[in-house]
Amino acid sequence: MTRAMTMAEKILAAHAGLDEVEPGQLIECDLDLVLANDVTAPIAIKTCREITDGVFDKDGVILVPDHYVPNKDIKSAEQAKIVRDFAHEQEISHYYEVGCMGVEHALLPEQGVVGAGDLIIGADSHTCTYGALGAFSTGVGSTDAGVGMATGKAWFKVPETIKFVVDGKLSSGVTGKDVILHIIGKIGVDGALYKAMEFTGSAIESLPMDERLSISNMAIEAGGKAGLIPVDDVTRKYLNGRTERPYTAYYSDEDAQFSEVIEIDAADIVPTVAFPHLPSNTKPASEARDIVIDQAVIGSCTNGRLDDMRQAAEVLAGRKVAENVRCIIIPATQEVYRACIDEGLMDIFLDANCAVSTPTCGPCLGGYMGILAAGERAIATTNRNFVGRMGDPTSEVYLSSPAVAAASAVLGHIGLPEDLPEVEKPKTATRKATSHKASGAVSEPSGHTAIKEPVGSFELDAISFDSTGAAASSDDADMLNISGNMQTGGVSMDWSMLED
Numbered sequence: 001m002t003r004a005m006t007m008a009e010k011i012l013a014a015h016a017g018l019d020e021v022e023p024g025q026l027i028e029c030d031l032d033l034v035l036a037n038d039v040t041a042p043i044a045i046k047t048c049r050e051i052t053d054g055v056f057d058k059d060g061v062i063l064v065p066d067h068y069v070p071n072k073d074i075k076s077a078e079q080a081k082i083v084r085d086f087a088h089e090q091e092i093s094h095y096y097e098v099g100c101m102g103v104e105h106a107l108l109p110e111q112g113v114v115g116a117g118d119l120i121i122g123a124d125s126h127t128c129t130y131g132a133l134g135a136f137s138t139g140v141g142s143t144d145a146g147v148g149m150a151t152g153k154a155w156f157k158v159p160e161t162i163k164f165v166v167d168g169k170l171s172s173g174v175t176g177k178d179v180i181l182h183i184i185g186k187i188g189v190d191g192a193l194y195k196a197m198e199f200t201g202s203a204i205e206s207l208p209m210d211e212r213l214s215i216s217n218m219a220i221e222a223g224g225k226a227g228l229i230p231v232d233d234v235t236r237k238y239l240n241g242r243t244e245r246p247y248t249a250y251y252s253d254e255d256a257q258f259s260e261v262i263e264i265d266a267a268d269i270v271p272t273v274a275f276p277h278l279p280s281n282t283k284p285a286s287e288a289r290d291i292v293i294d295q296a297v298i299g300s301c302t303n304g305r306l307d308d309m310r311q312a313a314e315v316l317a318g319r320k321v322a323e324n325v326r327c328i329i330i331p332a333t334q335e336v337y338r339a340c341i342d343e344g345l346m347d348i349f350l351d352a353n354c355a356v357s358t359p360t361c362g363p364c365l366g367g368y369m370g371i372l373a374a375g376e377r378a379i380a381t382t383n384r385n386f387v388g389r390m391g392d393p394t395s396e397v398y399l400s401s402p403a404v405a406a407a408s409a410v411l412g413h414i415g416l417p418e419d420l421p422e423v424e425k426p427k428t429a430t431r432k433a434t435s436h437k438a439s440g441a442v443s444e445p446s447g448h449t450a451i452k453e454p455v456g457s458f459e460l461d462a463i464s465f466d467s468t469g470a471a472a473s474s475d476d477a478d479m480l481n482i483s484g485n486m487q488t489g490g491v492s493m494d495w496s497m498l499e500d
Contacts, residue, residue, distance in 0.1 A: 047146025
């Protein structure tokens, strides 16, 4: 009789051609998709060429230049050219050029490339994002990605699974970002080391897809191998009519064995901020009002989707960014950018004196488009706040939701939307939205954060660390695989080839 299995185990078993698997077992699996970006793909491409002249499936390899694109400098231009030339040579169907690309982990769900039941590896640690759709997706190094491109296979050690049950009603202003920051603060950055994280409960079920994607996106910040959310009506509504391929929903058996079950009362979760220099160094945003900021960044693969833009716009409408603050807003995809125009959100951002960028990972990894000088502080909707993450080693990054970041930009210090004085909301003309389904549909507003009327939501590519946790600048680090060790707050973390 087949053993009871978790959702993660079932997906791995299906792709290994086995009736069952168990934690700790080493297996070889057939891959559905292999992903790389402009930083990680050049090394993967080199590895692929050493094995074969072609890729295993021109529809199964995904190349998204998004980290230093549009090109930051000559080196980044050369990196992007390697990816572009390979994509054309191999006739890669999922290559996204400037003007079509977006931040990869927002782009691929939007475009219907990934779906429930898929097994996906990506040379980018935040590949775990797609678990929100019911997929097993995980980050790997460029070498493993290159082997995957060539063979369509990868080996795995079947992970144990931690089940998180978040029950109850989330308070007003609490988002998916706050949920995952709360969890990481509770278990630590190594609390789910090489384990799958399965997020369940009535509070998770109440969230729209954009916020679920934020939760799965940061599973890696807890050390997780994957971050999965079971398929439900919200998932099906998002996937149906969008995915390129049929999808399969897998669910944990009732008697499946979890390494741990962690129950969380949704009422205990408040708007949360992660202080430097770990995502687990969390405090209620209400306790951070004395932190003066120089910059706010709203975007990234964690919080650059349409719901995130709406949340930010709701706060910024009728207000101005504080005189000494730079507010940078980065819609994660072209479709999100277009929707911001169609809904009048762009007018709100510009009227508030925000700078709005084309889609890019840019400032999140300290690449460009918002680098911090010595001693500067930023609040950001990104996912990591390590030493030197967004610029100078003495700078600081505080992680939050879009609403808290937007309120902080107006206040000039970290704060909450309710800290702002009431203003008369401007009447924003909504442009007629047009359908662009052929190039990827934007998710429909849904869930408790939807706004029906315009109201105008560890990267170590450029920094390496020595054994004491001190940041060491590396001019060429953004072009290389990064490896090293960091010890801070009593936690030791090793990394190797997890670029982004």
